[in-house]
Amino acid sequence: FTYDQANKGSKACGPLQKWVVAQINYAEILHEIKPLRMELESLEKQFAEGCQQQSQLQEQISVLEARLEALKREYALLISESNALRGEMAVVGTKVGRSSSLLASLSEERRRWELESASFSSQIATVLGDCLVGGAFLAYIGYFDEFFRTRVLLPAFLDALDEHHVAVRPGLSVVEYLSRPDTRLDWAAHRLPSDELCVQNAIILHRFRRYPLLVDPTGQATAFLMSQHKSRKISKTSFLDPAFMKVLEGALRFGCPLLVQDVEALDPIINPILNKEIHRTGGRHLIRLGDQDIDISPSFDLFLSTRDSTFAFAPDLCGRVTMVNFTVTPGSLQSQCLHHILLAERPDVERDRSDMLKLQGEFQMKLRILEQSLLKAISDAQGNLLENDALISTLETLKTESHEIQQKIENMEVTMRTIAAVSALYTPIAVACSRVYFTLVQLPELHPMYQFSLPFFLNILGTVLRDTASLKDVKDPADRVAVLLHGLFTVAFTRVCRSLLQEDQLAWALRLCQIRLRVPDYHGVVPEAEMELLLRPTLGSAAAAAVLPAELAAVVTPAQSAALAELLRLPAFAN
DSSP states (O other), X not given: OOHHHHHHHOTTHHHHHHHXXXXXXXXXXXXXXXXXXXXXXXXXXXXXXXXXXXXXHHHHHHHHHHHHHHHHHHHHHXXXXXXXXXXXXXXXXXXXXXXXXXXXXXXXXXXXXXXXXXHHHHHXXXXXXXXXXXXXXHHHGGGSOHHHIIIIIHHHHHHHHHHTTOOOOTTOOHHHHHOOHHHHHHHHHTTOOOSXXXXXXXXXXXXXXXXXXXXXXXXXXHHHXXXXXXXXXXXXXXXXXXXXXXXXXXXXXXXXXXXXXXXXXXXXXXXXXXHTOEEEETTEEEEEETTEEEEOOXXXXXXXXXXXXXXXXXXXXXXXXXXXXXXXXXXXXXXHHHXXXXXXXXXXXXXXXXXXXXXHHHHHHHHHHHHHHHHHHHHHOOSOGGGOHHHHHHHHHHHHHHHHHHHHHHHHHHHHXXXXXXXXXXXXXXXXXXXXXXXXXXXXXXXXXXXXXXXXXXXXXXXXXXXXXXXXXXXXXXXXXXXXXXXXXXXXXXXXXXXXXXXXXXXXXXXXXXHHHHSOBTTBOOOHHHHHHHHSOOOOOGGGOOOOOHHHHTTSOHHHHHHHHHHXXXXXXXX
């Protein structure tokens, strides 16, 4: 049943065959797509239902998103409020901490200022008397030696003030009152001896109004002045110097210090300088020197010196100068020798002492600077004090520094006790040095050619400290003191005997023995009664003779028997 066969049989059946075939194919296709149509209708129904559900869910999502945005805004607001509260808590905590720190620091400062205020009140009560003592010291005391200063004049000043009911600080130290520790250290660095007498004289030289006249037998003051004023180009001359006038004019014009030595015969040409007869002409400061006017610089300083401690200066000269007596005394020489001994034997102790003096000056300076910065910070503070970082920092620094200074002061007290103990151990050597030197000073009574200077004796001491071979194996301090004492007397006897006549050497040896036996060391001292019996002739009589055995009485003279009786009366020889 094909188209060709149908069309061959009948021209009408050919197209009919195609229609029938098409209908059959259509029916088959319709039969096949019917389930698909039904499924499509079902899917379209489901799609419609899904679209409806989608629109409902989108509406719910929109509502939830709007709510979420509202919650986010609320959360952000809460977070910002929480951060603000935390920031406020941090600020309040900082302020509380600063308040506590400020209160603690101010309380500490209050206690310290109360103590200083009480001290200031006591200082105000005695400031008149202290100033009078200091002024009298500077004006009158320089002419006298150490003994007359400390035992006569200063007690006389205090008694006079007490009679007139003028209060003076108890235990006033003129050295501490008129100088600072760092200044004294600077003087020591310029070769000033460390004894009390030299420090007092240095204070007078530092604060003089009238030009100083130095009595300097040992040359220590000259060495100190030349070292101290070296940076100012100090000149040294004398009235016998042919270039004296030229040197004087140069010092006056350029403001350099001038040291004039050997002023026993004073040249009248310097009277206008001593009297400070200065006049001004057209802005220039002039002084009459001989027959001409010379420019004088305000920084010019004049120092006069003499080596003769016995020379009597005219009263009118003493009234125009400041007398400064550097004559060595037993006490001052003992301090100098102890200083040399400690430098050689215990440099650590001497270094601690110097550091302690330096720290005293530094402590005072630090506290003053911090107090000034604190007062400036308080006066410049604007607004809330708790927000002033500079003020809080200054208070904390001041508090810390005060505690450190207090701790160091306590350590200094321990150091002071250590220094005192070590100094006491080596004091016998210093005492022996002082007595040996002043025996040397008295030797010209035996012969006028016996002249020994202080540098000569200090060289002896230096030789003992440096070159004593037996010290190398000695570690115990007491044993070292004994070795040094033996070396001191041995070297002193050996060197001085080179300059003595034969008949005077025995006297020198006996005097050294007497000094050695009277030097207090760890072996003790020889009692005075035994020393007197050894050195003086026997004064006993035959009636006071000792009772001796018969065999001994036959060979002992009456004088010897009387001397023996005196010996037996001493406690060491009794029974």
